[in-house]
Amino acid sequence: MTQIAALRVKKPDAPSSAGLLASLRGVSKAYATPAGSFMALQNIDLDIASGRFIAIVGKSGSGKTTLANLLTGIDSATSGSIRIGGVALEQKSEEELTAWRGRNVGVVFQFFQLLPTLTVVENVMLPMDFCRIGQTRDRRPRAMSLLAQLGIAEQADKLPSDLSGGQQQRAAIARALANDPQILVADEPTGNLDSHTTLEVMELFRSLTREGRTVVMVTHERDLGAFFTETVELADGQIVAIHNGEARP
Template identity: 65%
Template sequence: MRPAAGADPDAPLISIRGLSKSYETKSGRFPALRNINLDVLPGNFIAVVGKSGSGKSTLVNVMTGIDTPSAGEIIAGGTKVHLLSEEKLAVWRGRSVGVVFQFFQLLPTLTIIENVMLPMDFCNAFPARERRERGLALLRKLGIADQADKLPAYLSGGQQQRAAIARALANDPPILVADEPTGNLDSKTSDEVMALFAELSVEGKAVVMVTHERDRTRWFTRVIELSDGAMVNDQKAGAHA
């Protein structure tokens, strides 16, 4: 895998300024995020922590364009993400951000290799003749190349999470975002996944991970804490402290 496209280590891959997100509820307007300011740099491995309902998942959903902000700016590589149309947003996300979910979200009727190739097909990021071999190379890196032609149901939870990570890396995005990716894994597999994310950050990617497992903060370079939708702490952590 090539390093993230030659980024200046001091230039943010994503800059968030004055980001707020509110939802209308039966009891009135609920502020899920309040005036978030954040720069995500190449090589960052960021933990987003906080109590349930603090805004962790909302932050990464807005950061990746899955949800839209109520106010503020999201700028990535000169692109004003918050102003993109749905069509352009999908293309930007497909090329720029890999997303890993807690429950894998692999398509059950596609084989593992077909799941990994799907983002390449969607974005036309690599020549068609190269996509299967690229997918296999990612699966080899993750230690599950021998599962490539199986359906997801035949894989263990840990193997499915590895496949989901391979899919997230398919277009070699500079940013990887993961929402509780170890929540359904045993401790050994969790450590292996964390080590992989750490390796990706050393290679120059930015990895942003929502987690409630504070004992895993030794893996991170930064820990961001949210409370009631506001960012109350941003500090260096064990890996590079």
């Protein structure tokens, strides 16, 4: 499997490095509400380079999920620029962003989002089918290889409902890795898991970063700090701190 450049979050005023993968400059996001415009993010400056397991932390409403959605291209900034792998996301149409995301971003959700009528291996093959990655005959073997790497190859032909929560999350991670993405973004991926399974998934994410992959994870769980190498802390839509080492509440 091709190794992917991982991420390092730097302080906004830090100089760019040769390994710069993504850059956010003056990024704001506003949502229209019945009470008026709500600023979910304000003037975010952030550089992302290689080699880290990143946490995005903050209280509810601080802008964590909004930042993750901007990094994945699921949402678009109201103002500012976002460049990932040299691609200016604000210059892409919605259709172009969908195609770009399918090939360059892996997304892991809290509630797995596996299609219930497809088998586990079919769920993992879906991104390859959608983006027409490789030859058709090669997609199932690649999906099986990913499931084996994640320790659930024997579950391949079962429906998601037949799997435990931890197994479903592993299947979701395999699906996120199917197209060998530049960035893996996980939004509260352990929020629906018991403590034992949470530790298993966190160890899995850490092992992916050791292979040279990138994991950027939104979380509110305070006891996972030992897994992270850097933490971006948000409050009221702004970056208030970037910590090295353990994540902090």
